[in-house]
Amino acid sequence: MEGSRYLGVTEPISTADPTEVDYVNTKQLEECVKGLALQGSREEEVRREEVLGRLDELVNVWVKSMSRKKGLNDEYVREARCKIFTFGSYRLGVHGPGADIDTLCVGPCYVTREEDFFVELHDLLQKTEGVTELHTVPDAHVPVMSFEFNGIPIDLLYARLPLWVIPEELDILQDTILQNVDEQSVRSLNGCRVTDRILRLVPNMEHFRTTLRYVKLWAKRRGVYSNVIGFLGGVNWALLVARICQLYPNAVPSVLLSRFFRVYKQWRWPNPVMLCAIEEGPLGLPVWDPRRNPRDRSHLMPIITPTYPCQNSSFNVSNSTLRVMTEEFKRGDSICDSLDSKVADWSKLFEPYPFFESYKNYLQIDISAGDEEDLRIWKGWVESRLRQLILKVEKDTFGALQCHPHPSAFHDTSKRVQVCSFFVALQRKQGAPPSSTPFDMCHTIAEFKHSVNQYLLWKPTMKIHVSHVRPKQIPTYVFPNGIRPVRPPRPTIHKPGTNPDNVPTSQSPEASTRSVVTPPSEEPELPIPGTKRGAESLGVLGKRVRVELRSES
């Protein structure tokens, strides 16, 4: 037994062998998720391999033509090649149907990213049969070209090595590969290096894969799968699961899943999750170190990548999203706890999170654009700014209001213009001192809209509209089949006039005429004085926004 010394919990490494019940539970778990399409069809898998083969041919044709174009001699032209590596969920073997293939192309020194990759290869792909939806993002943190090849989505990165010839056998895990390589290439290589290292650091690859599939399914169902919004994405979940696999090297997937919830329920964030100690590499690149880098100190849920230069992969997490994830870990733990000693019904674990039935107040962020393509890029931009909205709400309300963002957008297909909506639930922080003054969110929303409208590719047809909505006002297109679920009857009924929750009835005409019903732990509504729907009052039309938070006494 070895203690996990530098970690957030005092969970010992347990080498216990699985019991009979563990095996039965693992079988039950497998049965439970069978119908949930965790893996693509055999036909899709074959198509993926074919597509990768075609892509390999294409990029090698491209590099050869680049070597000729740049006047290299015959020997170099003959030896001109680039190597394709997959990474992300496809490389880990945990991709679902329709998932993208994250791919890295490693090329020689004379093939540039700006010109040769983003122009020449782009043009070649554009002319290639079967390639559709071709988009480039050359100025991203990790520059990427994305497209579909015979219906398979591909994200293609490029790393340029300081070599005239790329060797047939290239070991990208060697730290020295990063020597004299530009920053974007280091970042592009990083994805592959991280994925390959994870696979080397887990004691049992099959158990790791199976457990990660379950965790990804659970995270998607519970609405906590999205790096961009401030929850966790594929690589973060993979690192969390890999750490559990290290702590329980002999455990089977049902036990690993249950320990996953137990460990992270108690984790003392911001202690980092790490698969191995952080090492200073040969090149002096900055690694995650809160003692040295003030910025790293602000990270709330550090999950550190296991290859040099080790970085926090989850810097997007906010107080609000950490709270939501912690609640979900607790829920997962309590479900698994009740299953530990007996044969389980796992389906409860994977029940979808009832987002629109769980809160009384939401911000609805509607966006629209002139056409489908504009909406696609506008949506991506607004989505990437939602974290800022959450941070602003937390800051402007001094932490008294918490946000719960929905991880995906909803499209209103009934409209002729291209429209879609994001939703962020609002809730008063438990234990926050009662406030008699309403929150004025006008400024918060105005600032958020201002920052969104700074988009470099902004067009006049790109619009954003933020409104405050109550559950009854949530548009039906967010619900499955467009049908609003019927709310169960509320538990406690108080007679009109008794007003036990000190509801300000003068501002809530409905409350004075009907029974006031407040389930014990439920968040009271955040009344917005004088408006039927909060839209106008949220400042989107330049008027005042006041969100009142009442004491839950």
Ligand SMILES: Nc1ncnc2c1ncn2[C@@H]1O[C@H](COP(=O)(O)OP(=O)(O)OP(=O)(O)O)[C@@H](O)[C@H]1O
């Ligand atoms: N925040 C991050 N920090 C470090 N590496 C990242 C980060 N986001 C993405 N990556 C790298 O890019 C790879 C692909 O990211 P992606 O979001 O597609 O995850 P994935 O594991 O492929 O999951 P999914 O099934 O959702 O596609 C990751 O495996 C990781 O190596």
Ligand SMILES: [Mg+2]
């Ligand atoms: Mg991926």
